[in-house]
Amino acid sequence: MSDYSGLPGLSESAPNSADEAWLTAIAQAAAGDAQAPLELLVEYLTLLADAAISGRGPREHELAIVRELGRRAAEQGIPAGRVVDLYLSAAWRMWRDLPDVVPYRDRDTVRASAQAVLRAVGEAIAVLVDSYQVATKQLIRQEESLRRELVDDLLRGDADVSRMVERAEPFGLDLGRSHQVVLAAPADGLPDSDTTAGMLERFILDQFGDREVLVATKEGLLVMLLPATAPTRAPRTTIKDVGELVHDALIRQRPGRTWRVASGRAYPGSYGIARSYEEAREALMLAERLQLDTPVVAARDMLVYRVLIRDxxxxxxxxxxxxxxxxxxxxxxxxxxxxxxxxxxxGEVATEAARRLNMSVRTVTYRLDKVKSLTGHDPGDPAQRFTLHIAVLGARLLEWPVRDLPTGADAHA
Structure with missing residues (x-):
């Protein structure tokens, strides 16, 4: 007899006619073919042998063990197909060799044995796959929860840097490197059940590889944490700004939905991620207040507006x-x-302004003249144009005249 320590309990419960060495050889051959751990066959070969020899069905404690093995396979990351292949491989190997171990007396006995084995295989694999799927869903939910918590803490700038580094490592993040945050805001909001985040993550992984990338949702926004490098899998001649790449992917995958994408600048370290996120969020806010036509904004291009709103x-x-x-x-x-x-x-062209406003040039020039007469500032005068332009930008940033201007302490906040 060979040592069957890889399948504990089999020698005690296996029928006398099911030689332990024979079952050991089957288990080892099936595990080698399927490239799966031998331990996943615990109890399974016993119930198959008993079904073939005595015709009995699987017992509840045997199926409970198979159920636990399905969960264990999922936790070890073994593909479901490989686990099923392991069980089927063991089944046909045992059935092929069974006549050499058990001398069947007649055709009816063989038929009954075959039916019993097929039923046992079906029940065991059904339990195995169901347990595997349940465990996989639980693992996905756990990973999503850990991912959301990690993203929230990174964007907030958690003070426990050493702990943050440890939590980020399983997600492939090296917080010593530079990263940038990109935000995407749909005009109509982002439903909780929206699958855009998963789609976008697959696209970004295809562009940047499977390291240094996190995609999540936060407060109705899609949040992307990316390495501060150009996409490694895009031709050098077609590399775009990362915000443009993300926007193109969103439009392609979700046609009909309007998006605005904002990217923060890249910074090293965990605090750099929080800083990049704040820049991207502020860029989104400024673009909305300024009613910018462009769907993609970069924090570096919004610096002048940040200066305005700070004072x-x-x-x-x-x-x-x-x-x-x-x-x-x-x-x-x-x-x-x-x-x-x-x-x-x-560019101070009245005809283009009229086209954009969908009105006549005469109306535009009349309004410009009205501005001049009321304010004393001529929009056509280069010396006065700058003052007017800055004032208009400031009005949009403070949402005036829709909202009243801040007064007193509020103005100095």
Whole structure:
């Protein structure tokens, strides 16, 4: 007899006619063929041998062991197909050799034995696969929970850096390297059941490889943590800004939905990730307030607007002094502000501004003249244009005139 320590309990429960060495050889051959651990056959060969010899069905404690083996296979990351292949391989090997071990007396006995074995195989594999799937779903939920917690702590800038490094390692993140955060905001919100995050992660992994990448959702946004390197699997001639790559993928996979994508700058370390996230989030906010037409914004391109909004008291004074008189116009300040925005955005070309606003050139020039008469600042004068433009940008950042301008301590916050 050979040592059957790899399949504990088999020699005690196997029928006398099912030689231990024979079952050991079957288990080893099946495990080698399927490239799966021998231990996953514990109890399975016993119930098959008993089914072939006595015709009995699997007992509950045997199926319970198989159920536990399915869970163990999932936790070890063994593919489900390989585990099923292991069980089928063991079954046909045992059935092939069975006549040499058990002398069947007649055809009816063989038929009954075959039916019993097939039933046993079916029950065992059904239990195995069901347990494997349940365990896999549990593992996925656990990983998603750990991923969300890690992303939240990284974006918040958790102070326990050593612990953060340890938690990030299983996800392939080297926090000593530089990373950047990219945010994607759908115009219509992101439902909890939306599958866009999974789609986007597959795309990003294809572009950047399977390391240094995390994709998650947070507060209705898609959050992407990426290495500060160019995509390794894109042709050098077609490399785009990462924000453009993400936006293109979203439009391609979710046609009909409007997205705005913002990217922070890359920084090293765990605190760098939090800084990049804050930049990307601020870029999204600024782009929305400024009503920018571009769907992709980068933090580096929004620095001038950050300067404006940081000195809020000065911007409030500028808006009140320069644009305050526009409230005296019939219809209020908003139509004149829209005209100034379009005029500056089109390079001070009245015909282009009229096309953008879907109105006549005459209306545009009339409104520009109205601005000049009310404020004393001529939009066509280069010396005065800059002051007007900065005031308009500040008004949009503070959402004036829809909202009242901050006063007192609020203006200095």
């Amino acid at each position: 809020q008291a000065a911007i409030v004074d500028l808006i009140q002094a320069v644009l305050g008189p526009l409230t005296q116009a019939r219809g209020g300040a908003e139509p004149l502000l829209q005209t100034l925005e379009a005029y500056f955005a089109t």
